[in-house]
Amino acid sequence: MMSRSWRHLCRRYSQAVTFRTTESSPALHNEKQIGLFYSVDKDLVKQLYGHGGFPRSFMKQTKTFTETTIMVRQPALDMMDCIKATDFDKPINKYVLYGEKGAGKSMTLAHLLHFAHTEGFLIVHVPWVSEWLRRVTRMKEMSNSPTREGLVDLPLDAAAWLLHFKNQNQALLKSGNLTTSEQYVWSKRERTAAGAALLELLELGISRVKFSCDVVHNLLREIKRLSSAKQCKTFVAIDGFNGFFYPLTRLRTPTKRTVKPEEVSLATSFLELTKPDWNNGLVVVTADQLAVPDDHQESFLPKYLLYKQGFEHLDPFIPIEVTRYTEKEFTSCAAYYRDRLWLRGPPETETELKFTSACNPYRFMEQCAPL
Structure with a gap:
């Protein structure tokens, strides 16, 4: 079991990196929030994703983390910009x-x-x-x-x-x-x-x-x-x-x-x-x-x-x-995993994980599980 001092060190390390945004409305997300996680209300999760919408591995992770968060990424922002600029009178x-x-x-x-x-x-x-x-x-x-x-x-x-x-x-x-x-x-x-x-x-x-x-x-x-x-x-x-x-x-x-x-x-x-x-x-x-x-x-x-x-x-x-994590997204995700105690070990561990996962979000999540 992880000692209290080591757990405290992990949390202090994660807090040194900004990985959350308080802006919970996707309509207000912009490039300033890229790489940051926002929380989704439990009732809304049940309404929108109760019968599917999240990968199974992610759903297991939300139970472990006791919260549902989504990272703001560039492809989603690009889509939102396209939707906002759409002429809905056309096909x-x-x-x-x-x-x-x-x-x-x-x-x-x-x-x-x-x-x-x-x-x-x-x-x-x-x-x-x-x-x-x-x-x-x-x-x-x-x-x-x-x-x-x-x-x-x-x-x-x-x-x-x-x-x-x-x-x-x-x-x-x-x-x-x-x-x-x-x-x-x-x-x-x-x-x-x-x-x-x-x-x-x-x-x-x-x-x-x-x-x-x-x-x-x-x-x-x-x-x-x-x-x-x-x-x-x-x-x-x-x-x-x-x-x-x-x-x-x-x-x-x-x-x-x-x-x-x-x-x-x-x-x-x-x-x-x-x-x-x-x-x-x-x-x-x-x-x-x-x-x-x-x-x-x-x-x-x-x-x-x-x-x-x-x-x-x-x-x-x-x-x-939809590409692999950028440098900023990877650092933010690593900080979030440390905050949730999903990733443990010295900071140097992240450098190794960055190469072994090739910044692939799913592989990174899987490799952090036993650490």
Whole structure:
């Protein structure tokens, strides 16, 4: 166990470096805060990221640190500047976050989700595409779509996503200003009337799981219409978007046939949402090597990861690279880890870690764990 004197020395060392900012609103972050950590309120963490949005390793770290903090980095600030300068009367702009494994793409997206929330956007967030297409568990339920021939439904995954969407947009949905444009008939006894609140449509999809995939499809259509009609501004965020275009999934039909991504109803619904046929919104996606199997990771560039189909689907888009830590970011992160007692040992330890981790945020975090 670390002695009190050594623990005190670590804290004094970390306090010599400024690694926190008291500015908790992403809308007010600027270049002065680059490399600094800001705290996110516990209730907001539960609302925005309770069903996904942070990497699993980061979530474990927040429990250890007893707080949730996000570092302000240049790619997120660049995105925020682009969003603030957007002409929302024109078709949606599309952005692709890319970079090597562990560089912080998902964390940058999490920062942008917080920004979108503070700016009053309706958030449409897919935490990780591969959860649908590549993570197969005993609970995975799959069935043929009753309304779209040739497609398969993932009703439990769709219902879980609807609950995620509901939690992230509580205030906007409860206002009652977002309503359906047409009537939806689900069965002889169940229907959603035209002019009903979107919340009513959501509740049906959550409680009646067999209809959840169709509810998602119609909900996304309504969101495009509402945004174009200036009823809301929509922020679409999809992590691991290139997973939609990898030729194979781990889903199998009863006859053992492999299901292709384009045969999954959830995939087709979200691909429709990322088409530039609506306005008053934007789309931010990540192209991530972890979204596809290990044997397809020769490059982290979007043109490689998205394949020809995905690249053409998003084109034109604005690429934003998420790089390794800069010198300032690494020093700030090391000071934060010392403050949380995640990093211990003499100051010289950081010099070695800087080289062994190559300033990769994930590798640095992992290497500090046993120290």
